[in-house]
Amino acid sequence: MPQSLTDPSDPKLAKGEARCPGPSPADIIARDSATGIDTPDALKAQNYSFLGDSDLPFSRYTSQEFFDEEFDKLWPRTWQWACREEHIPNPGDYYVYDIGPNSIVLTRTAAGDIKAYANSCPHRGMAFFNPGETGSGKQFFRCPFHGMSWELDGSLREIPCRWDFPHIVDDEFTLSEVRSDVWGGFVFINLDDNAEPLADFLEVLPEHFAHQPLENRYVAMHTEKVLPGNWKMCMEGFLEAFHVLATHPEGLRSSGWANTQYDIFGKNVTRFLQNLSSGNPHYGRNLSEQELFEGIGYAGQTLPDGMTARDAHAAALRESKGAAMGVDFSAVSNSVMLDSIEYHLFPNACFFPGIVIPLIYRFRPLTVDTCIHEIMLLQPVPDNGVRPPPAEKISLGIDDSYTTVDGFALAFVLDQDTENFERQRAGMKAARKPGQTLGNYQEARIRRFHLTLDEYLQKQ
């Protein structure tokens, strides 16, 4: 097996250049070519640069003032996905997206266009819908307070007692439109009319997801859970694989967790690429490929000649998942089939192009000390083109386990992750040290995120 041996103590290494000894994802992906299936170029790309090593103040997570500043300067100015296109497939469907005090109604007009409006009546400010409300069949929006109504395209429809409002100019008394755009089947909104276009904000994402377009996926599972921690603290628990050692020890046998690749593609987009089912050079003793094969679910079976455990596992999943999902995976590489490949889009969303790990995350602040974590499983639409309807959202309380969600194979892992947060929140408050100390490589995505956040907070 090729080895990327880099001696971390080498004095010639600049900061951030040290890597864990052992095969890197690039080595493992190069070895995958033996399958004859191409790995997408996006997964061969690498992009890291050192971004600093100063401590990051805990007050960024614990201070009410900092939290309030995010609501002043971050959330009203950044792109964020609000719903999937498939949540509003037909004219008159609607979906309410809430971010702090801001509430936005997404809908589809009679002409089939997606529109976003402030969830607030132009008359006296009544919210048209409750937070998080969804529905269908609206011919128009009628305010429940005094009955004024607007067409789905935002134009004024009717004012009861029109004689009392001679000062209203119909063309101006429209619903307040919010910018919206679509990528990968996600409907994004931005409350800032002067923000850059979504296509620019997304940086490499469209190019990197061209091999697994997320618009060709459907929502197979959707959960929403309150977490006991600041939204950034909880989100950052999912931006590195360093914690696998202590938090997910059952993964140590088969995953080179410390060899995970981290990429900083721009201010808004970062990635980790963690090989799974490829063995772990730090397991304590070298497992043979046969032992690894048995350890990843094939107990008592013999590894086919000439195959690695990773090759054999991917081949088996192409068959079994392909049959179960009605999708031909014969041209899908080992890495896309198996690996944990997570892209983070500033500020609060993660997208995984993988097949076995097809996760979507979104983190939204609730209070300085709590947040809402949504998870979707986005599975490929079957080859017959029949898109299953999006799964209903399941709400979990702060103490509820993901194991209560039917068929969620990653429930146990997610429980391990979320069980950390109450203690981390407490420890951040108990700290006698002003800030957290990040690893230069494995935690670089967290630093990149905070640098971008600062750019928003420093703008007037």
Ligand code: FES
């Ligand atoms: S507040 Fe909406 S009609 Fe009066």
Ligand SMILES: [Fe+2]
């Ligand atoms: Fe984790």
